[in-house]
Amino acid sequence: MLNNYAIFNRGGIIKYIMELPKTYLPSKHEATIYNLWEQNNVFAPSGQGEPYAIVMPPPNANAHLHIGYALTAALEDISVRYHRMKGRNTLLLPGADHAGFETQSVYEKHLAKEGKSRFDFSREDLYRQMYDFVALNRQNFEKQFRQLGISCDWSRFTFTLDDKIVKQAYATFKKMWDDGLIYRGERLVNYCTQHRTGFADIEVEFREAETNLWYIRYPLVDGSGEVVVATTRPETMLGDTGVAVHPDDERYTHYVGKTARVPLTDREVPILADSFVELGFGTGAVKLTPAHDQNDFDAAERHDLPKMTVVGHDGKMTSEVPEKYRGLTVAEARATVVADLEAGQWLVKTEQLTHNVGHCYKCGTVIEPLLMEQWFVNMQPLAKPAIEALKANQIVFYPETKQAQLVNYLENLRDWNISRQIAWGIPIPAFRSVDDAQDWLYDERVDQETIEVNGKTYSRDPDVFDTWFSSSSWPYATLGLGSQDFDAFYPLSLMETGGEILYPWVSRMLMLGLYNTGQVPFKAVYIHGYVMAEDGSKMSKSIGNVIDPSEVIDEFGSDALRMGIISGRAPAVNRGYDRRRVEEARNFCNKLWNMARFMQHQGEGKAVRTQSPVAQTSVDHWALGQLNHAVADIGKALDEYRFAEAYDTLYHFVWDDIAAWYVEASKVEGQGTLLSYLLERILIVAHPFAPFVTEAIWQTLGWGNDGFLAAQRWPETIEYNARKADEFVAAQTIITEVRAILKAMGTAANRLYHRDDALLNSQGDIIKKLAGLNDVKSVESGQGIYLTTTAHVCWLDIDRQAADSYLSKLEAEKQQTEKRVANYTARLNNDSYVKSAPEHIVAQTRQALADTQADLQRITDEQKRFSQL
């Protein structure tokens, strides 16, 4: 099979030549086109104009892109291409995420297949292995991004473990350290005993679980009675260090201050009053296990209770508990404790209870709140300025509601645990004295296990940062704080991302951005919704309903996927993937392609690019007017990130106005002389949405000599004659009515008569061709039926039989028109309407009434005329 296109380089100008087959075949062009762009550095910032910058939220370098990324990519790329064409200094900076724990989990599965575990390796070894593992997989997603046509500057590609990111993380940590925002604390940490690491609150997944509520007697030491507590975790009673009741709970007032004995142990614990206890729940008395429950921990802090760790990092009971329970798993311990309670008559009763239990979002293991020493960030001083910036509207949110949600989140923020006990991440640059557990140093020599400072030995903290800690500086760390890029592009124009990371990421970028740069990191935030499966359910690998963007691209093309996926989609609304919209968009690409074919055909194979049109005919002026409107509407919609609306406007402008009306009109001799100009403008305006097909056309027509389409300027408003444009609108009205009548009556070839009407004289040829008439001519007196939707007197010569059936149709039309007349009349008779409504609205109504009355008049005249025949 012969190649039907060739690329060659002649005199430094790249030409792209091929035939124009009937249908556009994306697969034949997309890769070639993207290579041309990339090799010619089309996506680098121009250095001219007002800056416009987006830094991509880095996708997981290890992942195969799912179809949601097609949406992200389309939204970002449309914005960027549009602003580039507007002449702005535009940057789209790509990146990839090492995705700490996520990737380590994947790698662990990989290891498991080889019968190994991460605990078989040192952290350094593991890190190196994973770095290579990710480097291999990374090419995959970079390839997919290119498939999607993303116009990013690959030379600025940033990986979240790159030096500049690590350095920024260290600088941030150091600054916080110096400012006293970082503290080492023994706190309850959400701990997965399977993965052996702690998590941030936000990473814990709560699921409903059926469990029991056990009611247990705690006898008073003075023998004066007992307190019954209710618990879902009887095994943790082995670590109880108190019992709490509500201060207002009269049932227990006289117990407060007394001492109870914890069954199955010899421990005596105080009964105290604390308002965190809920009066209505259980018995109103609660056991306190400070080392394994957040509320209990907080209460213990307030009342200075000791904290006993009874569940260890391995998920087994520790040596703190009586010997018979030691080494049991939590589940085993629970069963044993319950049995022993029963045997000892300590158990009052058991109730069923449904409640939420935290699980590891990766492996599903129940999260144990465990007491651990970790690095924490004091969030209040960071959250406060962020809240102020939000309330001062320094960032525009799409949709708006996300702003208030973020404020609400920030106002209730707890301190942030940034330590993770995994290998795949940025080592925490802190060292602890081997002699003094309280003596910590900040030091960046993390490649060393131990360091000597002032004659003392310090050993490295084995933990790494939470991924979100380093990625919170993403907007300026990628640019390089204080660099030229930073000066040019910070704050970013837009942060485009999904709703699931509004809290963990957007909020932290905002806080740390303000902290490190004194400015908000971005001027706008666009939150996209999720792409669900076609039936509206969540896509997941386990269900097997994941849609691969590459497969869609293979079938329909990248442009079709981009447009199909943004079509009709509002921000932050989850919606299923809709294959029909992609098909629709594919058809649209083909429409563009065939308009180009038609134009080339008209120009006898030589399509000349025109930039300064001379409008001659009415339809020319009309087309320019429509172009102006479309360009303005699309631009305005894109300025406000209303992508679906912008695409809709483009679609209907191209298809309805130009393809259906203008191109058809241009087939009439002497009409439609601006085809190449309009096509040129359309390619530019459509380019942000459908970059491949538009560039393919551009290059194929030989316009590449003037530079890439991707580098063209967005159209300016063009002058046109509105009165002449209106002539074509009038012609359209006549054409539409004639078509409708002929269709409804089932008659074909006919003539349209008029009495030397100026419009009919000048637009006769177009009307004849587009309405499918035999003739349009001026006569002394005509015959047939009058048109009723136009003020231009003309009548359609159809046979008597068809005319009779037309009458009944006319009656239905009359009734509708009468209704409208009544409607407008009533409105205008309403004094308060005329007084309160804006003048132009009232004027519109008056005009509408006049027009409708005229229509009604023509209809009744026509009926009368018929009845006299």
Add this chain to the structure above:
RNA sequence: GGGUGAUUAGCUCAGUUGGCUAGAGCAUCUCGUUUACACCGAGAGGGUCGGGGGUUCGAGUCCCUCAUCACCCACCA
């Protein structure tokens, strides 16, 4: 428990600050192969905008309420 969003044509969904007869694509029905395109063209049918109440000259749009669905946050010893 708190919060957010959704409910518009058979289906999937648009509808910017309230203002012409509420739109699109797909699907359905008629007709059509006029040399850009059947991934096409022309025409048609189809909605009391979830229920109820309110504000207003005017409500799909704003407010209240109810119902159903989805999601987020918090948390239940």
